[in-house]
Amino acid sequence: MIEFKDVTFVHQNGVRALDSVSLEVGKGETVAVVGENGAGKTTLVKHVTGLLKPKSGKVLVDGVDTRETSTAQLSRKVGVAFQNPDHQLFSESVEKEMAFALRNFGFPPELVEKRVSWGLELFGLEEYRESSPLVLSGGEKKRLTLACILAWDPEVIILDEPTVGQDAIQKEKLAGTIRLLTSTGKTVVVVSHDIEFLWPIQPRVIVMKGGRILGDGMAAELMLRKDVLDSARVAQPQLVTFFEGLSRRPKATFADPLEVRRWAGGNR
Amino acid sequence: MMWLSGGFVFRRGTSVYHRLDPRVKLLISLLMFSVTLMVQALYQLAMVISVMVAVAAVATVLRRVARTMLLTASFSGFIFAINLLATGNLASSALYAVRFVAIVVSTSLFFITTSPDELEQVMKTFRLPRDVVFAFVTAVRFIPVMMLDTLQIMDAQKSRGLELEKGNLLKRVRNMVPILIPLVVNSVIRSGELAEAMESRAYGAVPKPTSLVKYRARPVDKAVTVLAILLFALTAYSFYFLLPAHFP
Numbered sequence A: 001m002i003e004f005k006d007v008t009f010v011h012q013n014g015v016r017a018l019d020s021v022s023l024e025v026g027k028g029e030t031v032a033v034v035g036e037n038g039a040g041k042t043t044l045v046k047h048v049t050g051l052l053k054p055k056s057g058k059v060l061v062d063g064v065d066t067r068e069t070s071t072a073q074l075s076r077k078v079g080v081a082f083q084n085p086d087h088q089l090f091s092e093s094v095e096k097e098m099a100f101a102l103r104n105f106g107f108p109p110e111l112v113e114k115r116v117s118w119g120l121e122l123f124g125l126e127e128y129r130e131s132s133p134l135v136l137s138g139g140e141k142k143r144l145t146l147a148c149i150l151a152w153d154p155e156v157i158i159l160d161e162p163t164v165g166q167d168a169i170q171k172e173k174l175a176g177t178i179r180l181l182t183s184t185g186k187t188v189v190v191v192s193h194d195i196e197f198l199w200p201i202q203p204r205v206i207v208m209k210g211g212r213i214l215g216d217g218m219a220a221e222l223m224l225r226k227d228v229l230d231s232a233r234v235a236q237p238q239l240v241t242f243f244e245g246l247s248r249r250p251k252a253t254f255a256d257p258l259e260v261r262r263w264a265g266g267n268r
Numbered sequence B: 001m002m003w004l005s006g007g008f009v010f011r012r013g014t015s016v017y018h019r020l021d022p023r024v025k026l027l028i029s030l031l032m033f034s035v036t037l038m039v040q041a042l043y044q045l046a047m048v049i050s051v052m053v054a055v056a057a058v059a060t061v062l063r064r065v066a067r068t069m070l071l072t073a074s075f076s077g078f079i080f081a082i083n084l085l086a087t088g089n090l091a092s093s094a095l096y097a098v099r100f101v102a103i104v105v106s107t108s109l110f111f112i113t114t115s116p117d118e119l120e121q122v123m124k125t126f127r128l129p130r131d132v133v134f135a136f137v138t139a140v141r142f143i144p145v146m147m148l149d150t151l152q153i154m155d156a157q158k159s160r161g162l163e164l165e166k167g168n169l170l171k172r173v174r175n176m177v178p179i180l181i182p183l184v185v186n187s188v189i190r191s192g193e194l195a196e197a198m199e200s201r202a203y204g205a206v207p208k209p210t211s212l213v214k215y216r217a218r219p220v221d222k223a224v225t226v227l228a229i230l231l232f233a234l235t236a237y238s239f240y241f242l243l244p245a246h247f248p
């Protein structure tokens, strides 16, 4: 679905934000991108919708080279919710805010109405339908931007830091929504620093640092790689640390720290 | 926007020119500015511009200045056309058009080599009220931030299917709404937050706060000042009394 072929990108100020990144994300996969601040995660995301074009190499989305199409066209397939909600909310009402993209894509009015109601309910925002999106709280704004993206039902959904400012319940709901999306065959990419949020989702994890991919694998395995996690400044999920500690005790209950995989599976 | 960022936003530099006392840089730019207004003929303007280019070369910002000139030239073309239509005088229309470029370059040379901190010091030496200085300098400091904001807002809206480069003029103007509203809202939010943050860090607590840096003119600064004034006087004199107003 998404394919990066040896992609390098250098910002105007000379920062090499992506350094020969090669990557393939299949249809229906759930992928988490983690890594320290400035690792190049947002830059990676912007390449998927063609907002940034690679300096060298190629990005293919559903077989289409991002250089040969426009962001508006790509975004019908790829919905990105960016980090900062204040960078996109502008309408008079929450409802209109959600309808904006749908109108841009030419959805018929009845469908717009239906999708908006569905999104507001999914993210617990019905009571704000008529209010201005600018007066919502930080966490609510963030949820609204997620609702805005899901509203047009893109094939690929990319969430940049979706948990910022969300309380525990909202985070859990969000994790549920991501699982729901995965179960309906969507490709989901989540950029996040919140390892505890990602762990129960058990995604494929891509660890980035300095524009490079340091590690790529299923959460249950990659989260045991202390070397990779430390060098990318990613915290290990507490559950993993706990079971690793247990397995190192003389009368270990677990012969192998990899046993944690079974636990991860059973812990959903 | 590229014009604004290339022509007026400070970027760190280490050239001799960057290290001059900011007041001297201001003086040089003011003198160059005044000379462009005294110019009587196109060839004199060419002389003035070559001095500016030389200054830009010393300040190692030649490429930025060249780009600013190119971008300004499109505005100038407009000025030229209007003047030509109004007066029918080719020479004077060209003079106005090129003069505009020169004015922009002289101002730009000051702003791209003077950091906001230096700007603050300059304004303080003129004994402007502290709040005015602070407001002005903060505005200058936030130009690059706002430009970054604009880019990110454009990215976000394009990802929601907004096509900026499509449709007729009216449509294009309407397309700016989703960009401008978040930009303005962000700026308002930010200025409110900035005010609160400044107050909680005791801005305005004492009438006369101390400064971290005190500027003192070094011998180089004094020498450059004298040189600049001499050159200015000489140029002004020759433009009015020695050189013909029309190239023979």
Ligand SMILES: Nc1ncnc2c1ncn2[C@@H]1O[C@H](COP(=O)(O)OP(=O)(O)OP(=O)(O)O)[C@@H](O)[C@H]1O
Pocket (backbone or CB within 6 Å): A011, A012, A013, A015, A016, A017, A035, A036, A037, A038, A039, A040, A041, A042, A043, A044, A083
């Ligand atoms: N518009 C820009 N102009 C110049 N440099 C940029 C720009 N955007 C990002 N960078 C630089 O590129 C690098 C990668 O930035 P990016 O935003 O992709 O990081 P990130 O992994 O998303 O970080 P964070 O976790 O803080 O969101 C950083 O060093 C950053 O300073």
Ligand SMILES: [Mg+2]
Pocket (backbone or CB within 6 Å): A041, A042, A043, A083, A160
């Ligand atoms: Mg980021």
